[in-house]
Amino acid sequence: MTLVATDLDRTLIYSRAAAGEHDGTDLYCVELYDGAPLSFMTERATALLSVLAGRITVLPTTTRTIAQFRRIALPGAPWRYAVTTNGGHILVDGKPDVCWHAQVETAAQAGGASLTEVERALRNRVDESWVDALRTADGLFCYAVVRSAAVPPDFLAEWSAWCAEIGWNASQQGRKIYTMPDVVCKSRAVAEVRRRLITDGTLPATAPLLAAGDGALDADLLAGADAAIRPRHGELHELAWTHPGLSITEGSGIRAGEEILDWFTQRSAID
Structure with missing residues (x-):
């Protein structure tokens, strides 16, 4: 049995702008925002994910954020576990695990500057000539x-460089520049879910972890x-x-999402 942990935006799901060269004839909408289609997969990718999620554990x-994740009608749902807010939340059967979130908040507070301090410093460094909005995510981090x-x-x-001195980090993914406490990371939350799945017997202790992602926040x-x-x-490719x-896909854009799901399918069959 294998555990697959996968990023979503620009890894499995794509906006029309991020989809790259594509005629649009086989796109399947997986997210609506204000009633309009926002994110897509190819029809083949939706079939691959549905089959994969029925065979192994997909995370x-x-x-x-939790609210943003809930907008997505991802094939293979419902999910026993999901990781949102860059690891700040673990959803169990769709509901936030309050104990995990409390642990993350405590670690973030102990690890460096507060969100309020970082937001203030960020606001002092940006202006409306290039920033459309400054937002916070579930009280854990901020992004422009x-x-x-x-x-x-x-x-x-x-x-x-400024963030590194206070226990935070910054990265850009598309139109968003994220500013994140170092302790808020996907790998910690995925490790916790894996531990629980081994403890309850869903996964053997030797179960391999396969992962996919496109941004610097996926590197860990x-x-x-x-x-x-x-x-x-994406950001990791540019770096x-x-x-x-x-492994790196041969193609880019929405077709890369199909390649990633093919790779998950093949590797999980081998493992």
């Missing part, structure tokens, strides 16, 4: 919605897996990020 693992082409060239490097998850895959696009046991 959706996303930086989205930016106009990518207008972001000052040195901003991310300088902001990242990919590095901690027994084997991992990333698409040929030329690699790691032992890492």
